[in-house]
Amino acid sequence: MYSRLKVRSPLQMEETFMPAATVLVTEFAGKMGFGGEAFSADSPLALCFDGKYVVSFQYDPDDHALILAGGVGTAEAGEAAAPFLLTESCLGANTGGAAFGLSPETGEAFMWKRWSDEFPDLAALEAAISQFLGQLEHWQGRLAEWRPQEDARPAGRDPAAAGQAARIRT
Numbered sequence: 651m652y653s654r655l656k657v658r659s660p661l662q663m664e665e666t667f668m669p670a671a672t673v674l675v676t677e678f679a680g681k682m683g684f685g686g687e688a689f690s691a692d693s694p695l696a697l698c699f700d701g702k703y704v705v706s707f708q709y710d711p712d713d714h715a716l717i718l719a720g721g722v723g724t725a726e727a728g729e730a731a732a733p734f735l736l737t738e739s740c741l742g743a744n745t746g747g748a749a750f751g752l753s754p755e756t757g758e759a760f761m762w763k764r765w766s767d768e769f770p771d772l773a774a775l776e777a778a779i780s781q782f783l784g785q786l787e788h789w790q791g792r793l794a795e796w797r798p799q800e801d802a803r804p805a806g807r808d809p810a811a812a813g814q815a816a817r818i819r820t
Contacts, residue, residue: 671716671767672709674775681772703786705779716769718779719751719762720786723793728752728759730798735759738792746785761789 675689682697689695695707705720723731735750742748748763763782769775 669709669711669714669767671714671765671769671775674769674772675707675709675716677772678775678779699783703783703790705782705786710764713764714767716765716767717762718782719760720782721758721760722750722786722789723759725753725757727793727796728757731759731793731796734796735793745789746781748782748785750789759793761786 672689672691675695679685679689679695679697684695684697689707689709691709691711694709696704697707698704703720705718708717708719709715710717722728722735728735729752732750732752739745739748739750745761746763748761751760751762752758753760761782763785765778769778
């Protein structure tokens with residue numbers, strides 16, 4: 651889905667076809683008071699919500715996908731909590747379809763979600779951003795309260811520790 655958008659060129663105003671998601675994110679950022687350059691695959695955007703939630707907007711032109719990402723924990727918490735976060739985000743069941751990752755640069759735990767050009771209008775994009783922010787807030791709180799625990803597996807239930815091969819039940 652593509653739309654027309656007037657973008658500034660150093661030489662003149664030109665009309666370019668832009669993916670609808672990038673047009674909507676540009677419009678959303680303008681509505682928030684961040685005007686200027688158009689959002690595109692070449693110019694990712696980071697917006698701060700409520701003074702505490704920094705969300706990165708990126709566009710993947712190969713998949714026609716909008717990707718939102720935001721930090722949920724520090725590097726120390728992120729690495730220690732990785733198994734917990736992986737379990738909680740299994741198939742997106744507890745995260746509204748989002749997943750977790752660890753930043754290779756900082757080690758910080760972050761939440762991300764991908765949409766494939768599925769926003770018919772600005773209201774749909776705003777609803778998706780709002781839902782993502784709700785999940786981001788929830789998981790920042792959960793990770794802030796999370797504490798490492800001893801291995802929760804019952805004794806004798808770990809096949810590797812018992813020297814046995816794991817069996818798959820069908």
